[in-house]
Every structure is written in C-alpha cells, then in structure tokens.
Amino acid sequence: MSTRGAERKIRIGLLGCGVVGAGVVWAVAQSERRVARRRGVQLEVVRIAVRDVDRPRPQHVDPLLLTSNWRDVVTAPDVDVVVEAMGGLSPAEEAITLALRSGKHVVTANKQLIAARGEVLSELAMSIGRSLLFDAAVGAAIPVLHVLDSYYGANHIIALRGIVNGTSNYILTQMDRDGLSFAEALREAQAAGYAEADPTADVEGWDALAKLQVLTRTAFGLSVPADGVARSGISSVQREDLALAAELGWKLKHVVEVTVQNGLVRARVGPALVAPSDLLFGIDGVHNGLVVSSDLAGDLLFAGAGAGAEPTASAIVEDVLKAVEQVGGTTRAAAAESGSSCGTARPTGTGSAQGVKFAEPTARGVVVTLPTSGNNLFGGRAGAELLYHRLAAQPGLLVEQVQPIATTHAEAAWVVTGELVPTVVQQVAQALWRVPATSYPVYGTALPLDGAAAFCEPVRLPSGLS
Numbered sequence: 001m002s003t004r005g006a007e008r009k010i011r012i013g014l015l016g017c018g019v020v021g022a023g024v025v026w027a028v029a030q031s032e033r034r035v036a037r038r039r040g041v042q043l044e045v046v047r048i049a050v051r052d053v054d055r056p057r058p059q060h061v062d063p064l065l066l067t068s069n070w071r072d073v074v075t076a077p078d079v080d081v082v083v084e085a086m087g088g089l090s091p092a093e094e095a096i097t098l099a100l101r102s103g104k105h106v107v108t109a110n111k112q113l114i115a116a117r118g119e120v121l122s123e124l125a126m127s128i129g130r131s132l133l134f135d136a137a138v139g140a141a142i143p144v145l146h147v148l149d150s151y152y153g154a155n156h157i158i159a160l161r162g163i164v165n166g167t168s169n170y171i172l173t174q175m176d177r178d179g180l181s182f183a184e185a186l187r188e189a190q191a192a193g194y195a196e197a198d199p200t201a202d203v204e205g206w207d208a209l210a211k212l213q214v215l216t217r218t219a220f221g222l223s224v225p226a227d228g229v230a231r232s233g234i235s236s237v238q239r240e241d242l243a244l245a246a247e248l249g250w251k252l253k254h255v256v257e258v259t260v261q262n263g264l265v266r267a268r269v270g271p272a273l274v275a276p277s278d279l280l281f282g283i284d285g286v287h288n289g290l291v292v293s294s295d296l297a298g299d300l301l302f303a304g305a306g307a308g309a310e311p312t313a314s315a316i317v318e319d320v321l322k323a324v325e326q327v328g329g330t331t332r333a334a335a336a337e338s339g340s341s342c343g344t345a346r347p348t349g350t351g352s353a354q355g356v357k358f359a360e361p362t363a364r365g366v367v368v369t370l371p372t373s374g375n376n377l378f379g380g381r382a383g384a385e386l387l388y389h390r391l392a393a394q395p396g397l398l399v400e401q402v403q404p405i406a407t408t409h410a411e412a413a414w415v416v417t418g419e420l421v422p423t424v425v426q427q428v429a430q431a432l433w434r435v436p437a438t439s440y441p442v443y444g445t446a447l448p449l450d451g452a453a454a455f456c457e458p459v460r461l462p463s464g465l466s
C-alpha cells in the first residue's frame, strides 16, 4: 500500500527481531505517514532475518518477511538500508561488511561491535560512498553522538561524563527507591527489554565501557583500548553503600567519565556518588544522561530514555532517514575525498592510541568506607588523622582534608577532598587497616556536607606536618 505524499520508497532489511528489531517494525508503522509527509519517502520493512523463524513474535511482525538467512537480507536487490539489531561481534560484523559491499547503507545499535570495529567499518563505508550510522548505540533515544559529531565545531570539548547504561541505572534506582534486591531489579530490567542478552555486559560495566569508547572516538577522534580504562560495574554494590549515599542526601550511580589533555586520556567506568548539585543527580530509572563540558558552552546535559524498544527504534529510524538523505546528497562521498569527518555520517576519527597515555581520572572528592565488622576501631577523628597522614605521604595526591562520617552503614567512612585518584585512596585505607575498603568518587559539591548524618570536624593539618 503506498503512502500518500511519498515520492520514493526506502526498503529496510532488518537483521534481528528481538526487543530492538521488533521495535523498529513498530516505529516504522507508527511514523510512516508523517515521514511521507515531511520527507517525501515511504519507509517499509521488506525482509527480516532471525535465528529461529518459529519463535513467537509480536503481532505487528509479518511472519512472511522472516528468514533465518541473514545473507539473503543483506544482498537482496530490493533492500536499500540494512538495520543490524542482532547484537554481538559475529555474525554482525560479517553481515555489515557484506551489506556495505552490496551497496546498502547500514544502521546499527550495536555498541559492542562499533567500539571494537567501528573504525574499520566506517572506513569501508566511506571508501564506497555508503552510510554507516549508529546513533542508537549510545544513549538509545538521545541523539548525543549526532550532537557531538555535528554541533561542536567552534567549541573545544574538555570532558564527557554520564550515565550510559540504562539497566544499571534502573537497578540502582529500584534498589534505592523501592528496596528491591539486586536480583529482583535485574529481572525487571530484563523483562522490560533493557538488558543485553548476557546481562553481565550491563552489570560489570562492559556495555558502558563500549559506549565510552564510541563517545571518545566521536568527541576526541581517539581510539581508547578497553584496557586503558579503569572499569567496574554495579554487581558489587551493597545495600549499605546505597543507604550511606541516601544518608548523605546523595545517590549512587554508575558513571562513565573521560577527559583528554596533552596526550593523557583519563577514563573511568564505575559506581560514583552524585551530590544534589550535580547535573546527573536527577537521572533515574532507565534514563541516561551525558554531560558534555566544553570551553565556550560550558556543561550541557543531554538526557532521556537510555534503553528499551521504542527509544532505540526511534534513533534507528531517524538514522535510516539520515543515511539515505546524506548519501543521496554529496556529503558522504565528499567527506571521503577530502578526508574530513563530515556531517552526521560520523566517521569514527583517525586518532589512534599510539603515543597516548591512559590514567584514572582524579576526583575533587572521594568517599572511602570500611565494611561493618562489629567493632569500632577505625572511625572518628583518630581514624581520619591516620588516613590523612598516609594519604598526604602518597606521591601525586594533593589531600585537602579528611572528614569522618558518623554512619550506621559502614564501620568507618570518610570524605576525602583534594586532587585524588579514587583507587589510590582505597588502596591506602585498605593497607592501613588491613580490611577491604571501598572508594567512590563524588560528583557535585563534596563539602560541606548537608546530609542527615552527624559529622565530626574535618582533619586538615598544616602541610608541614604531613
């Protein structure tokens, strides 16, 4: 059935019809009239590859379109754009490569593949004048890669910091707000379609790391190897940590962060405490938020739904329209010829890791805790003084003060301020008291503390004494 107002058809070959793929079928059906009216094109899903054609599908998916052979989809003459929504590295990479070589534009939501092989695939796409777009791979509905690629021309980007894994944010929010266990909250995230096929990717920080790699390449033109990033997930977060955060009036979030300065990349993926003054404080549930810091614009927050069928499909369908418009014009081929990274097609940058050093980002505030063990040997002012002296003796740490926190949720807890590397603070506390310690960087104003907890006086010794 032709759509009134449409001048030409864009035929989509879909790889995968799970959460995202079925969402794409739905989004195409929902938006076809307005797309025809506004863009003069008729979108149509003409073929769908799945693993198991007999598996039950949502009602809006036409079973006659299904095949178990992805090669047939990516080489079909009646397909203009291939949408890859299978996930994983293989056969997704082979499928995208063959699709591009067969003259198709490609849109994908696959951050794992783009993080690992994005440069190679983008170069291939450029070399043959096809589009490879992946806005859905980071932040789902939030067009943050598009903004990083096309908006920041005059500004110098200094840092990126954000919540980019919807599953982790959903789990932490549900544990904190509704008192759910980690396992219960994860089950809810899976049922809602937020989690990866293997949720280890979400809860151990791998998914967020892949997104950070894609963001870094887009914003800074730099490829960061996975082992250049300090990474941890939320699987080791304890109820006590959330309770302590709540007691302070803060929130515990899973945060990614990267700064690039003078050939030094400081990148981190892991839990952090977020104070109410921070832009990320209100990012709850499945929402994602990314703070882009640049010299002229300052801090801009981009936020919205970070996972789920419709938000992800939204980004994919917008990319499908972009892919065809872009190459239908001149930008892609012209960009390839001039070697420039042009427009929203977003080649992934040419910087490599060569000559670049990697380190953990420093923090202005770190909370370090020792677990509850039933005795009271560590806390109070004496503990703070000990910690202050040990930290002050560390090369590279500029400690301002150590403030003990009176809390029922840990044996001892301190807020340390200065120019700090969070894991070094943790290691020092661990070595001092010979028990496992936890450390969380604090974003937003770390001091003065205005939470409900009672605080002792901070320890701030004259520098000559340390």
Ligand code: NAP
Residues within 6 Å of the ligand: 015, 016, 017, 018, 019, 020, 021, 049, 050, 051, 052, 053, 055, 068, 070, 084, 085, 086, 087, 088, 091, 109, 110, 111, 112, 136, 137, 140, 193, 194, 195, 196, 197, 306, 307, 308, 309, 312
């Ligand atoms: P999913 O629900 O597990 O769906 C994967 C689909 O791919 C299934 O339909 C599966 O077929 C199909 N598939 C897997 N291997 C295949 C093969 N060899 N040949 C043909 N079909 C194959 O996964 P999803 O949540 O939709 O995620 C898909 C991609 O989108 C991933 O890269 C993910 O990281 C990304 N993403 C997901 C979200 C989200 O909120 N879920 C958001 C942004 C990005 P069967 O149905 O027959 O098993």
Ligand code: HSE
Residues within 6 Å of the ligand: 137, 138, 139, 140, 164, 165, 166, 167, 168, 194, 195, 196, 202, 207, 306, 307, 308
């Ligand atoms: N599993 C991912 C998440 C999907 O929870 O953020 C969106 O990329």
